[in-house]
Amino acid sequence: MKTKIGPKDRIVPLPIVLVVCGTLKRPNIITVGKVGVVASDPPVIGISIRKTRYSLELIRANGEFSLNTPSSGQCTQTDYCGIVSGRDCDKITAIGMTPLQGSCISAPILEECPYNLECRVLREIDLGDWVLFLAEVLETLVDEDKLLDPVTGRVDVEKIDPIVYLGSTDEYRRLGEVVGRGFQEGRRLVRE
């Protein structure tokens, strides 16, 4: 039996990222849980920012931002950047992270985050209190010690150790055990 609990803005689980906008000299950082991949070839991601946030103006100003994946050990910093406003303080300094010049955008990336996407806004969609930015991923950067797996050629997610966000319970979690392999697991159900 199903029970109605009203319309919720919750998908479980969600990623959570640190979006850096502005410039290397005047960067700002904001925590974003309203984030997802929307297309491939070229890769396009979406982030939604509340209209009251300072970062909205900065993203509009130069049309670029970086999307930085924090590790599970960085959840205090991640949470903090969602609580306070860059209008009132220098959040990057407060959390002890280092803005680095990106490879192809004016907004910096975060040195301490192991996985960084450099993004350029393609379009902006008005959703009432929120603005959805659709942005092309121009480059991906990873830490040298988190280089691609030499066998699979893929990023080692174990070393990224990303945060899994659960809005329903306001929890930050780590990744749990592997329960299946994509594009393999389902083959056993395919009738020959």
Add this chain to the structure above:
Amino acid sequence: MKTKIGPKDRIVPLPIVLVVCGTLKRPNIITVGKVGVVASDPPVIGISIRKTRYSLELIRANGEFSLNTPSSGQCTQTDYCGIVSGRDCDKITAIGMTPLQGSCISAPILEECPYNLECRVLREIDLGDWVLFLAEVLETLVDEDKLLDPVTGRVDVEKIDPIVYLGSTDEYRRLGEVVGRGFQEGRRLVRE
């Protein structure tokens, strides 16, 4: 030191959901990893569907779909629904799930998935090979045995036991341990 690995359509981690479209008599199901929350008040979610997929026509036909969160024990079914096309077979029957009449949309929900969102399309955005549907969440349904926590009034994510998807390594994972609390963890960095 950061190393460039080229533009990637990867955010780590991602949610993964079973989208059901069509009607109770002729439903279809598709696995979607390009999914996210884009607004609150009212809640709006986004899903991207490749233009070649059968589900695209069905979603356009009635403008409604349900978003069903599978549990970690359902990753074989979840993977399968991303591999085969509903043009060729009845996927819901093949995976042994039951379409149920939703509470306010014509597309059914999946009985066996513990957490279901009923969605109505607000707009469609063309992204080349992909179409992004932005849809309002009209209702959320949960299993009776996964009712809201009586203390917090929130959905018990432990009982949902959702799949965490990692595109970089094509892994389905379970949730790991709690490493922090949202809107609490960061307060220790706020200067009084």
